Amino acid sequence: MRWSQLYVPTLRQDPADADAVSHRLLLRAGYVRQLMAGHYSLLPMAVKVRAKIVEVIREEMNRIGAQEFLLPAMHPAEIWHKSGRWDVMGDEMFRLKDRKGADLALGMTHEEIFTTLASELRSYRQLPQTWYQFQTKFRDEPRPKSGLIRVREFTMKDSYSFTLDQAGLDTAFDLHHQAYVRIFARLGIPAIPVQASSGSMGGSASVEFMCPSDAGEDLIVTCPGCAYAANVEKATSALAAVEDAPGPDSPERFDTPGVRTIEDLDREYGFAAEQQVKTLVYVVDEQLTLVLLRGDHALVEQKLIDTLGAKQVRPAQPEEIVAALGAKPGSLGAVGVTGLPVLADEALRGRRSMATGANTDGVHLRGVDVERDIAPARWADLREVTAGEPCPNCGTALGVVRTVEIGHIFKLGTKYTETLGVSVLDPEGERVTPIMGSYGIGVERALACSVESHHDAKGMLWPVAVAPFEVAVVTLGQDEAVTSAGQDLYENLRRERVDAIWDDREERPGVKFSDVELVGIPYRITVGARGLAAGTVEVTERASGESTVVPFGEVVAHVRQLVVAASAS
Structure with missing residues (x-):
């Protein structure tokens, strides 16, 4: 190709609205142009890079015995209704009707559609199967940003394994893990495999591949002393035990006029944040629920969702809180509350001499023994791990890194095959439900993360494997x-x-x-x-x-x- 014939509309100045390094450079170097928020045209140089990324992924998928398909991007609603995800996906799913009034969706992912094809499997002799595709996905992101990193239309390599038993799923999962490590190494992307939440995908286990980047919206927790790494939505740490002084035989009320926050109670009355029980009120699948944490800890909503297996979770509105508890946020507590589910973070287990709201505006309780005075329906790990806390495996101080997710692998189990009625005959002639795995890589996001990882003041530094x-x-x-x-x-x-x-x-x-x-x-x-x-x-x-x-x-x-x-x- 002669440069004089190539369309490369470079810019001499940085675009004013580009908020990520990759966004700025891809625009300046004439690789992409925005059509509207979350939708980008790839120009010739980007198409060449994308094609090389796709080929690397294809080679590694073929290497583990996967077969390439191409499935429709538009799906009938009834398949998503059968799986139960039509409502779970919420507003992120693009929905439309055809001229006959039938409900349709633009595919966010293809578990349901691949599983429908798998209904033609008949015998254990046909298993295992691993199928994959490169297909456009659509997600109605409320806040598209950072160029190709967070968009509403993108290409995903998604693959799906169907195996006879759990051992087969473990093998397929491990093969994908190894393939992903090779893919990102060949692409020159420093991807870190971390434990992760399965979220709306469901299943028993998942691993994310995360690329460190200031443009990322995910935090991961890593240990420099061992191999521990997890998304903050899944991460835990080994907090030191707290020895509280003995308290009274029952909680004592005391007036706290004007106190609205954890900091107010600390400043005005000497109760440090770690001595307070913070009470959050959430609506979980239409059920008002109290969530308790230590005052200096933050809730990870995904942990709440995963713990309860919830479909919909949102913070309660002030009027809902007052109607249920009789007080406004700032004076809330779970002592004496009946009729509402209570979920307590593990860091509160065994704590005493604590302070919390009394469910009367401007009044708190002191001397609270959490296990004596509150009857949580469930204990769970709900808090966000922060930098410096001890690793749960080796005790080394943990680090927190901002990242972009570029790959995700799931052990789905039988969630989709069972719901959609897929079964095969086993060696004894009995019908069994195949076990699934799901494995994704965002192609354009990988392109952007290569730029995030390889650039200098003059421009991009493409690795040879993907350079245009x-x-x-x-x-x-x-x-x-x-x-x-x-x-x-x-x-x-x-x-x-x-x-x-x-x-x-x-x-x-x-x-x-x-x-x-x-x-x-x-x-x-x-x-x-x-x-x-x-x-x-x-x-x-x-x-x-x-x-x-x-x-x-x-x-x-x-x-x-x-x-x-x-x-x-």
Whole structure:
């Protein structure tokens, strides 16, 4: 490809509304353009990168015996009703009607549709099966942001395993885990596998692959002393035991006019946050529920959802709280409350001499023994782990990292196959329900995360495996000998299967060099009249900025060797 023929609408200034590094650079370098919030057009350079990412993923999926499908992006509502997820998915699902009035959905994911195909399986002899596709997904994100990282339309590689038993699921899960590790290593993305919540997908276990990035919206907890890593929605820590002083035989009321927060009670009455029981009120599947935490701890809503197996969870409205408890937020507590479910965080187990609201505005209780004075319906790990807390495995201080999710693998079990009526005959002739796994990678998000991980002040630093071009041949000036030499190099590189572009534009050297650096091509061969007269050209590595003078006759072999070595590393 000649640069003069390629559509690369680069920008000289950073876009004002780009909030992530990848968003800013992909716009500046002419890779993407926004159509509307959450919807992007991929321009030729991005299409080339995307195709290389897809091919890496395809190779690794085929390597574990998966078979490629292509399923519809529009689904009939009845399949989602059967699985029970038509309502669970809520407003994030794009819904529409056809001309006959039938309810349809744009696919957010394809568990239901692949499971419908699996209904044609008849015998254990046909198992295991692993099926995958690259397909557009649609999610009505309320706040699309960060360019390709959080969008409403994107490509996902989603795969699904069907196995006869749990051992088969474990094998399929492990094969995908290994494949994902290889995929992200080949793509040059520093992906961290972490324990995660299964969320609306359901199932017994899941692992997320997370890329560290300031643009991310997920926090993960990692241990530098061992292999422990988990999404904050799943993470735990080994908090030190707290020894409370003995308290009174029963809670004592005391007036706290004007106290509305944990900080107010600490400042005005000397009860440190860790000595307080914080009472949150949630509506869980239409049931008002009290959630108790230590005053200095934050609730992770996903832990609440997972603990209760809830479909819908929201904070209660002030009027709902007053009607149920007789007080406004700031004076709430669970002592003496009956008729409402109470869920308490494990960090409160065994605590005494605590303070909490008395369910009377401007009044609190002190001397509360949580297990004596409150009867929680359930104990659970509900709190958010913070940096510095001890690792649950080895006790080392934990770290917290902001990340972007780029892959997620689930052990689904029989949730979908059972609901949708899939069964096969086992070796004894009995009908059994196949066990499923589900495994996803966001393709455009992987593209963006590669930029998040590989860039500098001049632009992008694509790894060779996914770069739109591996080498740029840049000819300086309009000297016929230089132009001819540049064209020869370009054609010889192509013959050697090196993905090259020739910058044949009538532009100043500075413009050409800046564009090659901005778009992130790994190697640049500069052909100029002075070097050519000496029989040499200059080879520059984008990542290091180092340049090497190479004899003209040896440069193709030299660059090909660089590309092969970089691809193998």
